[in-house]
Amino acid sequence: MNEKQKKRSTGDSESERLKRPRPVKAFLDRLAARNLAHRTTTLSNGATIVRPFSWSLTNSLIILVIFLFFWDMIVGAYFDKYDFMIFVRRIPNFLNILQKMWTEFDWSYFDFVVDPMVDTIQMALLGTAIGAVFSLPVAFLASANIVKSKIVSGVVKTILSFVRTFPTLVYAAILAFIFGYGTLIGVLATAIFTFGILTKMLFEVIETLDLSSFVAIEATGASKGKAFITSVIPQIMGSFLSFTLYSIEINIRSSAILGYVGAGGVGIMLDENMNWRRYGNIGVILVVLFVSVLIIENISRYLRKKLS
16 A cells, blocks of 8 residues: 555545544533523513523532532541541540530639730721721722823732731741730731721722822822822722721731730630630630620611711
């Protein structure tokens, strides 16, 4: 057989292979046709209406697959290491701890908790205030509709993404390693965390604003900063205060555990009593913390409702 005949026979075999029915493709074609028929409605006058394709089921399946993947990676790995019955047998330990908190509860320890709790609240309030003040000018720089330089806004947004990467506890641990221990470390860690969160929320609000007044003021010869203060800040002030109050709620909760890395507050007492298994004292600390957070949360909710 010469080369031409070989090429012809090879081409014939390739064409025959391409003409063969593909079961997967045929199945997908049938599925698509069935979906199209389901979405098609024929009216009495003979006209047909095709509803748009819905991705709800597909998205739900993707979310389910991701959930099962992480479930197997985390929960499945745990039960591969520990027997399931060991997990079940350890559940009563939690109930025993709650029982000891109740039976050993000692209100006389309340006097020792008040000052650290006040430090925790002050730490959260001061850190939130510092972070909120610095978030306004940086949100201005990150807003693509105000700062026309994509490089500047892109660099600022990248830095903010990096700042938001770490939680408050990590910042407190790093700062305590650098500057030593104390309440100041908690204030700085809270300020950095609040700065990253508030700045992101603010520049997203700014980028959706109607900037006609900003452009008009800028056209009169005013600088961008003055135009921003005059036209943009009054529009975002309600959102800014609402976000700040919400950040206070978050920071009160997170400040309670900053004591674990030496950042001061009620977390130090909680850590010490847990190490010594003083469950009655732990119960007092948790009650004081719960009541404090509940009061601050209701005040914040009331003020945010007024602002809205």
